[in-house]
Amino acid sequence: MISLTVTALVFGVVFLAELPDKTALAGLVLGTRYRASYVFAGVAAAFALHVALAVAAGSVLTLLPQQLVHALTGVLFLGGAAMLLMKKDEDEEEVRRPENQSFLKVAGAGFMLILVAEFGDLTQIMTANLAARYDDPLSVGLGAVLALWAVAGLGIVGGKALMKRVPLALITKVAALLMLALGVWSLWEAVTG
Numbered sequence: 001m002i003s004l005t006v007t008a009l010v011f012g013v014v015f016l017a018e019l020p021d022k023t024a025l026a027g028l029v030l031g032t033r034y035r036a037s038y039v040f041a042g043v044a045a046a047f048a049l050h051v052a053l054a055v056a057a058g059s060v061l062t063l064l065p066q067q068l069v070h071a072l073t074g075v076l077f078l079g080g081a082a083m084l085l086m087k088k089d090e091d092e093e094e095v096r097r098p099e100n101q102s103f104l105k106v107a108g109a110g111f112m113l114i115l116v117a118e119f120g121d122l123t124q125i126m127t128a129n130l131a132a133r134y135d136d137p138l139s140v141g142l143g144a145v146l147a148l149w150a151v152a153g154l155g156i157v158g159g160k161a162l163m164k165r166v167p168l169a170l171i172t173k174v175a176a177l178l179m180l181a182l183g184v185w186s187l188w189e190a191v192t193g
Helices: 004-018 022-033 036-063 066-086 092-096 103-117 122-134 137-163 168-192
Strands: none
Touching: 004 122, 004 137, 022 036, 022 103, 022 137, 036 103, 036 122, 036 137, 066 168, 122 137
């Protein structure tokens, strides 16, 4: 039996915690480059897996060494920034054409990005804690996954809307700089934490 109270509480907490997080940025970047439905399919699958792991693990995930998580996240963001900065400029119409984007390639990229970047993230640990606290894995899992999907959807749709007004080259450079800053910040936390 699903508790709507627990589901709504978890949704609100996870949504607010994830909204300013790297997921919205990742969704925005992927949403500017690829078909939104393909990106969302991969991202949604990765979040479903994350929530299942968090709920199953309960509060065990809080024991992960934060320095390791920050270091891995930092390296991944720096790598993503480097890839964006070194990528040749593409014709915006080429990026928008769906025939150049296979479902498996795009969904796989979204899945892997979220799977690795979000492992041990605040919302995953928070979900594990909420699952342990409420002892209602179904309600907690449902609330968390719906919140994460909502944030990802907002980022992806925001990326598509942004591309209509701002050139892709500028979006790519800004995203690369943000990823670079997040990477440096994560590595700083790993070293100083």
